[in-house]
Amino acid sequence: MKTFIVIGAFVLLASMTVFASQQEDRAADSVAAAFVQARDAAHLSKLGRMDGNTFREKVCKHDLRFASGVILTAQYQTSDPGHLPEVAQQLAVHLDDGYRVTTRFGVGACAVGQEPSGKTVYSVLIATYESPWNSFLRFFWE
16 A cells, blocks of 8 residues: 555656646746747847757756856746846847857746746746857867
């Protein structure tokens, strides 16, 4: 009987984790769509998106160390992932400085709680990067 209870608890925990992860992935997709829309509205070049919820683990663990090539980041909390706050809007429309050219961006979203209304609150991170090739070269020259 104990074995069945342990197995049942494990299955329940695993299914809750998968659901939370899917919810965070959808939040990251909403953030990315709003980021792209802000760039489009400012008539800026399209950026490639790094796969899915790239920085989820970094956001959840509060680990803000990044690989070579990161240009700028924005971090905030929201219950409306489809709406970018001012800090994220500024990142979306930030013009390149001539030294580093932004070619891609990544998003991380991690559920951190709930509002009294029941809406999930996410910690969100958006990072812009230069091209993988330039990142690779910069690793050796800086």
